[in-house]
Amino acid sequence: MDMSKGTEGTGKSLAQAVQESLSGLSECWELGPQCTVDWSAWGTWAGAAATFFAVLLPYLAAKRGARLRAQLAIGDFIRELNLIAFQLANAAGALEYPLSLPPSDVVSMLRVRAVLPVLEADPSVRRTLLEIRNLGQQLANWNLAVDLLLGEGEELLFHDGWAMDNARRQLTVASNAVSAVARAIVAELPELKESVGTLAL
Numbered sequence: 001m002d003m004s005k006g007t008e009g010t011g012k013s014l015a016q017a018v019q020e021s022l023s024g025l026s027e028c029w030e031l032g033p034q035c036t037v038d039w040s041a042w043g044t045w046a047g048a049a050a051t052f053f054a055v056l057l058p059y060l061a062a063k064r065g066a067r068l069r070a071q072l073a074i075g076d077f078i079r080e081l082n083l084i085a086f087q088l089a090n091a092a093g094a095l096e097y098p099l100s101l102p103p104s105d106v107v108s109m110l111r112v113r114a115v116l117p118v119l120e121a122d123p124s125v126r127r128t129l130l131e132i133r134n135l136g137q138q139l140a141n142w143n144l145a146v147d148l149l150l151g152e153g154e155e156l157l158f159h160d161g162w163a164m165d166n167a168r169r170q171l172t173v174a175s176n177a178v179s180a181v182a183r184a185i186v187a188e189l190p191e192l193k194e195s196v197g198t199l200a201l
Contacts, residue, residue: 070122071189077117077132078185078195084139085178085199087112091146092171095164103156110146112139112174128184131177138170138177145170 091110099106116136119129145167149157157163182199185192193200 066120066122067124070119070125070128071192073117073119074125074128074185074189075192075195078192078199080115080117081178081181081196081199084112084114084135085175087114088142088171088175088178091142092175095158095167095171098156098158103150103154106156107146107150110149111143114139125184125188128181128188131181131184135174135177135181138174142167142170142174 091112094106094110099109101109114136116132119125119132121129145163149160149163149167151157151160179199182196185196186200
């Protein structure tokens with residue numbers, strides 16, 4: 001395309017269009033001894049640029065700060081995530097090989113105790129936040145399934161097919177939720193991959 005020909009619908013050459021665009025910054029073009037700069041136009045542009053950066057720079061700083069806070073909080077939570085995985089693994093063994101303990105003690109041992117972080121809504125870790133929320137829901141479902149294993153007479157219902165199937169199903173879902181959190185952390189905060197370890201498998 002020949003850019004020196006008239007622009008479509010205007011009949012002006014590209015050079016003319018550029019010169020007219022620059023006329024707001026200078027009374028003539030090209031700059032020379034007889035050409036004076038329109039300082040009021042330059043002042044308007046400079047003011048607009050200053051306003052733009054006055055808004056942009058604090059925004060970028062706040063965004064970096066939010067991600068750093070999320071990284072630190074999630075980094076601390078990885079230790080808790082490992083403890084959750086450990087508790088669920090122990091629960092899986094106890095379901096298949098019941099311990100000779102009072103029923104209430106068995107139920108207490110099967111229940112998972114966890115402290116989930118409360119994080120600010122940082123879009124850069126959105127998937128991790130959603131997976132942590134889901135993990136909390138699934139752990140609550142697992143603890144409820146465990147409570148249902150204790151009968152009204154304080155006996156364990158390990159012989160009850162429905163109660164056991166429900167417990168095994170909820171245990172699997174909760175374990176998968178742990179892995180989903182770990183995978184989300186690796187995807188959004190790859191610098192924490194080493195800390196996550198095998199949880200993301």
